[in-house]
Amino acid sequence: MNNRWNKVIYKFWAPFYDYLFNSGPFLKARKKIFESLDITPNSKVLFVGIGTGADLQFILGKNVSVTAIDLSPEILGRAKNQYDTPNVTFMEMDAQNLTFSPESFDMVIANLILSVVPDPNQCFQEMIRVTRTGGRILIFDKFAPPSRELPVMKKILRPVVALMGTDIGLHFEQIIMPYEKQIRVDEDASALFNGMYRKSCLEKLQDNSWQVTGRGK
Numbered sequence: 001m002n003n004r005w006n007k008v009i010y011k012f013w014a015p016f017y018d019y020l021f022n023s024g025p026f027l028k029a030r031k032k033i034f035e036s037l038d039i040t041p042n043s044k045v046l047f048v049g050i051g052t053g054a055d056l057q058f059i060l061g062k063n064v065s066v067t068a069i070d071l072s073p074e075i076l077g078r079a080k081n082q083y084d085t086p087n088v089t090f091m092e093m094d095a096q097n098l099t100f101s102p103e104s105f106d107m108v109i110a111n112l113i114l115s116v117v118p119d120p121n122q123c124f125q126e127m128i129r130v131t132r133t134g135g136r137i138l139i140f141d142k143f144a145p146p147s148r149e150l151p152v153m154k155k156i157l158r159p160v161v162a163l164m165g166t167d168i169g170l171h172f173e174q175i176i177m178p179y180e181k182q183i184r185v186d187e188d189a190s191a192l193f194n195g196m197y198r199k200s201c202l203e204k205l206q207d208n209s210w211q212v213t214g215r216g217k
């Protein structure tokens with residue numbers, strides 16, 4: 001996967017996206033995730049890879065200020081059309097190279113994005129960087145079962161499915177492992193399809209100087 005292909009493929013998905021991922025079981029899962037989410041009023045919230053804005057319906061009534069970024073102008077255009085409100089600032093941006101200052105947001109929400117970006121480790125590092133110390137990160141995504149090798153069929157299908165714009169072989173544990181002293185996992189639970197999609201809530205415990213001085217020290 002690379003950014004150029006992601007732009008092409010998500011331009012293609014844009015007109016159908018909501019039929020697939022903002023309806024039926026996905027809509028139900030999103031609703032449940034946001035129902036249980038406790039957000040302090042006036043929080044600054046960043047959505048990484050907002051897509052068509054499927055999650056915005058659950059957060060706009062909560063009196064928060066929202067910044068929403070995405071790489072694809074077409075899909076971002078759809079989000080803008082649906083949620084034309086002063087509470088949301090939409091920006092075209094690469095999730096692996098966020099242009100925000102460190103510690104800018106109280107909450108960072110990354111739904112169905114780590115499995116999509118070319119470099120999920122870089123994206124996750126950026127998410128931590130822009131979250132304030134004491135702030136939270138919410139992730140809803142599909143991950144391979146923890147500490148298990150991918151079944152042969154999945155290994156074969158992985159590059160084929162990647163052409164459609166998503167990775168079916170990502171291990172969440174490997175992404176968060178380098179940050180085990182900087183973040184705490186408050187929740188990690190099945191969100192959809194018997195654990196294929198998971199909801200994870202993390203808290204940032206230490207500021208970014210920890211990343212400079214050395215991971216895991």
Ligand SMILES: C[S@@+](CC[C@H](N)C(=O)[O-])C[C@H]1O[C@@H](n2cnc3c(N)ncnc32)[C@H](O)[C@@H]1O
Pocket residue numbers: 003006010021048049050051052053054055069070071072075093094095096110111112113116117118
């Ligand atoms: C599967 S969709 C998820 C959208 C939304 N978060 C949701 O839950 O429906 C993945 C999104 O990531 C965006 N994307 C792909 N590569 C990206 C990148 N490098 N930086 C930012 N967004 C990217 C795509 O344009 C698409 O909108």
